[in-house]
Amino acid sequence: MLRKIFNPARLSRFQRTMVTVSSSDALVSTEVDDKTGYATVTLNRAPVNSLSLELMTEIVKTVDELERSNIRGMVLTSFSNKVFCAGLDIMEMVNPDLDRLRAVWTRLQDTWASLYGTSFPTVALINGHAPAGGCLLALCCEYRVMCNNFNIGLNETQLGLAVPPWLQGTMRQTIGTREAEIHCIKGTMFNSQDALKIGLVDELAAENGEAMQRALHYLNTFKQMSPYARSATKLLMRNKDIEDMKRGRKEDVERFVENVMNSDFQNGLTVYLQSLKNRKNK
């Protein structure tokens, strides 16, 4: 069943006026260019945009608001020119409260579903490292432009976490079944050049300005196209994955909780956090 397809009623709103949507919460800021109708959504959670429950809630809220507005495209980027998003907030997994842990994974599922299933075109402007959940955000977008000299990948298994089936599917669609299997299992992190070679990103840019030009160029390719046909085709391709995730979501949450509460995982997390701090102090 189609979750949402471009509603022709929106077309008349499109033609009349452009609404500027802005988030009052500082964790995510949104700017809409009234001339083009393109929204730039910037993740603002210093220092590394790690995905706390609150940040993911803001992302979902922002995408929902944009879906109800009349934008023609979205660029997702980071306030930092060093880290796009460092993945799930590791602190959410250290000796967690179980209800909150369940809420975190449920919100991650929602974040994936809402970004993956937008009716408007989306580009990730990856202006920094994008491990794990950072790679997930980029994968949800239709197109990925990455600045040079950063790393991206689903490194969850390196941390002792299983990659959920819905995210495996997105990776398969992006880089192909064989490569996705190998690199999800290995937890490979790719540098920008290798990410381009394997198809994990679509274009590279020397710096942010060039990346934005390339992102806008992608959005401009739809200027003359029927928004209905574009949106319907995308969602006919993606909606089944979203419905499948929703059907299995409770089981998926419990699998994550079991994974995180395992004492080996908790011990490994302590070592991993320490290794991040040691790396910093070198």
Ligand SMILES: CCCC/C=C/CC(=O)SCCNC(=O)CCNC(=O)[C@H](O)C(C)(C)COP(=O)(O)OP(=O)(O)OC[C@H]1O[C@@H](n2cnc3c(N)ncnc32)[C@H](O)[C@@H]1OP(=O)(O)O
């Ligand atoms: C498969 C299911 C899909 C979703 C599931 C996802 C699971 C995850 O996402 S688990 C998280 C995976 N993320 C990582 O492994 C990234 C870890 N971080 C890094 O590799 C580096 O921090 C960086 C390359 C992202 C950035 O390096 P940089 O040198 O710029 O900054 P740092 O000094 O390392 O970090 C600054 C500060 O931020 C803390 N931090 C980093 N990442 C996280 C994080 N994911 N959660 C919470 N906090 C994080 C880091 O410890 C530093 O804190 P202090 O200043 O207090 O030392």
